[in-house]
Amino acid sequence: MDVEPDRLIASVLRIAPPEPPCRPIHLTAACSKVSSGRYKVTRSKNKPLTYEQANPPHYLFVRKGFNSFNTSNLKDGVRPSESAMEDMFIRKFISGTWHNMFLSEVIIKRQLNMIRISGIVVRNILPRKMYFLIGYTEEMLTNWLQCPVKLELQTTDSREDVVFKYI
Amino acid sequence: MLSLCFLPARAAVPSARLVCVRAASGQPAAGRTDDPQFRPLDIGRRREVVQQARERRRATLPPPRHERQPVNQQWGDVWPAPRTFHPDAVPLPLRQGFVKRPNAQAPPGKHANAELMKIANFLHLTPPVIERQCRALAKFCTPWPEGLTDERLDELRPLEVITQDFLHASPTLRHPDARVVSLKVPLSCLDLTETDRDKLLRLVGDRHDPKTDVITLTADRCPLRRQNRDYALYLLTVLYFESCKREPWEAELRTVADAEKFVWAGSASEAAVAPLGAAADVVNSYGEAVTRLHNEGEDESTLAEYRKAVVALLGLPEHVGAN
Numbered sequence A: 001m002d003v004e005p006d007r008l009i010a011s012v013l014r015i016a017p018p019e020p021p022c023r024p025i026h027l028t029a030a031c032s033k034v035s036s037g038r039y040k041v042t043r044s045k046n047k048p049l050t051y052e053q054a055n056p057p058h059y060l061f062v063r064k065g066f067n068s069f070n071t072s073n074l075k076d077g078v079r080p081s082e083s084a085m086e087d088m089f090i091r092k093f094i095s096g097t098w099h100n101m102f103l104s105e106v107i108i109k110r111q112l113n114m115i116r117i118s119g120i121v122v123r124n125i126l127p128r129k130m131y132f133l134i135g136y137t138e139e140m141l142t143n144w145l146q147c148p149v150k151l152e153l154q155t156t157d158s159r160e161d162v163v164f165k166y167i
Numbered sequence B: 001m002l003s004l005c006f007l008p009a010r011a012a013v014p015s016a017r018l019v020c021v022r023a024a025s026g027q028p029a030a031g032r033t034d035d036p037q038f039r040p041l042d043i044g045r046r047r048e049v050v051q052q053a054r055e056r057r058r059a060t061l062p063p064p065r066h067e068r069q070p071v072n073q074q075w076g077d078v079w080p081a082p083r084t085f086h087p088d089a090v091p092l093p094l095r096q097g098f099v100k101r102p103n104a105q106a107p108p109g110k111h112a113n114a115e116l117m118k119i120a121n122f123l124h125l126t127p128p129v130i131e132r133q134c135r136a137l138a139k140f141c142t143p144w145p146e147g148l149t150d151e152r153l154d155e156l157r158p159l160e161v162i163t164q165d166f167l168h169a170s171p172t173l174r175h176p177d178a179r180v181v182s183l184k185v186p187l188s189c190l191d192l193t194e195t196d197r198d199k200l201l202r203l204v205g206d207r208h209d210p211k212t213d214v215i216t217l218t219a220d221r222c223p224l225r226r227q228n229r230d231y232a233l234y235l236l237t238v239l240y241f242e243s244c245k246r247e248p249w250e251a252e253l254r255t256v257a258d259a260e261k262f263v264w265a266g267s268a269s270e271a272a273v274a275p276l277g278a279a280a281d282v283v284n285s286y287g288e289a290v291t292r293l294h295n296e297g298e299d300e301s302t303l304a305e306y307r308k309a310v311v312a313l314l315g316l317p318e319h320v321g322a323n
Helices: A005-013 A082-098 A128-146 B016-024 B048-058 B115-119 B125-140 B149-157 B192-208 B225-244 B248-253 B268-276 B280-296 B299-312
Strands: A046-052 A107-111 A114-122 A147-154 A161-164 B159-161 B181-185 B214-219
Touching: A005 B115, A082 A107, A082 A114, A107 B115, A114 A128, A114 B115, A128 A147, A128 B016, B159 B225, B181 B225, B192 B214, B192 B225, B214 B225, B268 B280, B268 B299
Parallel strands: A114 A147
Antiparallel strands: A046 A161, A107 A114, B159 B181, B181 B214
């Protein structure tokens, strides 16, 4: 036969034909570029960045603080995965409840059996509505996470207050 | 009629959008402002209206707390518990943040600064507050007794109970490893005979440290620390009293071949030497030499001692067998 038996079988069985064994090498320099947590500079230099966005992730614990504080990752700490999943849930819930109102990242601190959530919120709704949102958030999260949840927010007038630089 | 159709639509009917733009800019539409029937259509939030509303809201807000609070207030009452940093309550002019050119740009201030909110602050534990708490606790404290040194404590309280507490924050209050209780007891403080001690060491196994002569009992089978502590004390009591008891089958178990150390009294060696009829002290020294040889092994000093004892026992001249 003019066709290799492997390829013939592969075509009959309708599976991908086996690749010939080879070990490729880089013929040019490998571009191992990290692009996480970095923002592209705009032409008109009008993109606002907060302090947290302006410092890429390798500045954590150098120029930036952590957003989440718990004892799970100490030696002999308990429930690290549950804490991480709860943190993700809390952030999703907050971003969905407070529509476009959080100007900073959600900061989650676990102390004793309490969860203390803080962040910077813009004052674009009535105070009465804000009180409702705070109560709603605390109540729902307390019920879901089965521990006291306290919200300690800081409010500010305008969105320019959190801008650190423009790129 | 036909001629009207060819007129451009724009000239015939001005669009609503054009009217609205003219009204927002503040200039009167041509011939429209005084007309009560045709008010200008205003769609959307006009910028001045929004800004005026914001100014009004800002004006009605009271000044921040740090401008209103009296200077002689008790800070411990203002910040009684751990709380996220709030710039309006804390009167300090703080700045937090890294700037590449500090001469050109000041570090970010305390308002709307997420970094200041992230870090743990100890504003609830200022020195006056700590002093107040210490003064409140002082009435429950008495000075340490002078004669109670470490050695005296070891005599009076030889039992050591070791527990671990963990830095722990979770919905459940109990850390699973915090229930483990260890008990350390030096054997010297227990009233034991040789056989009692031997039995206890067999029961305890490798929980006994031969260097320090301390038994360590670890209890973790109960869910609570108190229960584990009680169980460990119970275990110690049972161990002690069991090692003092003698079961009838124990005597049958132990034969001379099982003994860890050679004991002269009642041994075959003693029975063999008795017919020789030597003096008691010679027999005793021979007994000691044999005991040392068995228990400590063969080396220069034990063999020399054995040779001397045998020579004395058999009444041979002293140089026999000497190197």
